Amino acid sequence: MKRACGMSVIELIIVITILGILIALGGGWFSSDRMRVNQAAQILSADVTRARLEALRRNVPVGIRFDFRPGANRYEIVxxxxxxxxxxxxxxxxxxxxxxxxxxxxxxxxxQCTNADAAAASSAEVVFDARGVYQLATSRSVQLSIGSYSRFVNINQQGRAQIRTSCP
Structure with a gap:
């Protein structure tokens, strides 16, 4: 008597069901909203470096002015x-x-992630002098989010930007 080799229909259905569950659970990690927030955080981080280099190149103070009021939701390098x-x-x-x-x-x-952030909360600017030196003695934190997913761009006392998953 010959034995059948391969999978039965029941086994195939079980494997497909398990794969479907794994794909559904893992799909949140690759959502376009997460990619948009991550990309926006990377661009803001790069723009902090750009502002510093523009100050050196132009030999004048250059700053980033944040305007996150409803309807504005932007920042400018000035x-x-x-x-x-x-x-x-x-x-x-x-x-x-x-x-x-x-x-x-x-x-x-x-x-306002730290007490120092709270002290600097009145200023919505990050300014580099003509030598590229950050002008605030405190760090600044910018939160970029969609729904419950967010990234924090922390600009430290040296003027360097770091992307974090939570307030530093």
Missing amino acids: ADADQNGLDSSDPVISRTQFGAGEWGRVQGSLR
Whole structure:
């Protein structure tokens, strides 16, 4: 008598069911919302470095001005050409708008993760002087999120940006 080799229909259904459950559970890790938040955090981190390098290149203070009010949800890299502080007359080097296009659902906010952050909360700017030195003695934290998923971009006292999963 010959024995049948291979899988039965029941075994095949069980394997497909297990694979479907694993794919459904793992799908959240690859969601487009997570990728958008991660990409926005990487771009903000790179723009912090860009602002520092622009200050060195232009030999004037350059800052990042955050505006996360409802309807604005953006930040700008601004050159302080007249060297009287960042104001509306200064030229904008670049502007990144959240809530539109690729980052349609990304929301930004300044966070107060430490007591030092709370002391600097009145300023929504990060400024580098003409030598590329960060002008605040405290760190700044920016939270980028979609729903419950978020990333924190921490700008430390040396002016370097780090992407974190929680407040530092």
